[in-house]
Amino acid sequence: MSELRFDDLRGEEVVYAIHRQDRTFLPDREHCPLDPTVPGGAETEIPFPSFEIAVFDNRFPAFEAPGGAAEVVVYTDRHDGSFGGLAPGRAEDLMWVWRNRYAELGAREDIAYVMIFENRGVEVGVTLHHPHGQIYGYPFLPPVPAAEWASDERLGGCAPCELLRRELTDGARLLLQSEDVVAYVPHAARWAYEVHVVMRRHRPSLLECEPGELRGLAQTLQSLARGYDALFERPFPYVMVVHQAPTADAGADPPGSPRRRGHLHVEFYPPLRTAEKLKFLAGSEQGAGTFISDTLPEETAVVLREAIARAA
């Protein structure tokens, strides 16, 4: 069981999950725990010879009931591949799986915030290469969604709605647009190739989305992921995080409530600033909390648009 300690100096929680120190680390292909279980072979995490999408409790959880949740989402039973390379129908199914987990975990009293994410690449600490993501159910409201709520207050309404309006008006950083979804490098991107994928209409979470919007979200996310891979002609590492409405804590309204806050969007934080160079979080980023970027969002948006076009 993890231990929470509150850092009174920074005003934030720190999670101690010391059992994770011994978690499976980059096993060889023959010992991938996310592969299906081959008849006669050693049992993996998924004791079936084939599957479409599997979700299970993390063997090395950062959170577990009654103090949150940590789940693994395996996108396919194929060991090789990536989110961007999934068949379009599978990516769309994944949106429904995310929706299911947001609904179920969000209904739990011990979970205040559901965060769906994918770490891709050893550069961001991936320990298993099989295409998969994770879900954390936090027993508290973490600093980032708390800051997004504060932005709503500062801007006098839904911050992602307002920021989307500004990006559409400016146009310089737009990457992809469809009827339901817009992708852009944000005006104040912290990472060189940071991208936000935002629902056009105010949808607090996946629960409020129409089926067509889920399809559009999957298509845009995959187009971006393939564009990333085309950018430097290599598998492109990133952290992909789904931002949705908190499910508990002060001010959280139930799904369907007109007062419900939050705006579904997906943020990508890629650590590469060139094909070979990583952006490190160093003195200013760690000591002051202020990112210093070597690139301009308007310029990275140009090359990302070209990469997305090449990958299409």
Next chain:
Amino acid sequence: MTSGPHERTPPERGDGAAERTPEPEAETARERFGPLTLLRTRKADGRALLLFSHEEAEV
């Protein structure tokens, strides 16, 4: 490893629903969620395992 920039994953294999009958003692249930069928079961150590598929479910 992850796929290269222009490499696309070939059509998914094993796209059928889970073929193996879960352990007899495992609690299992099938339900519909959107276009998917959800099979709920538990692993031998008690952890929850959910399998989402397009297999038709008896609900």
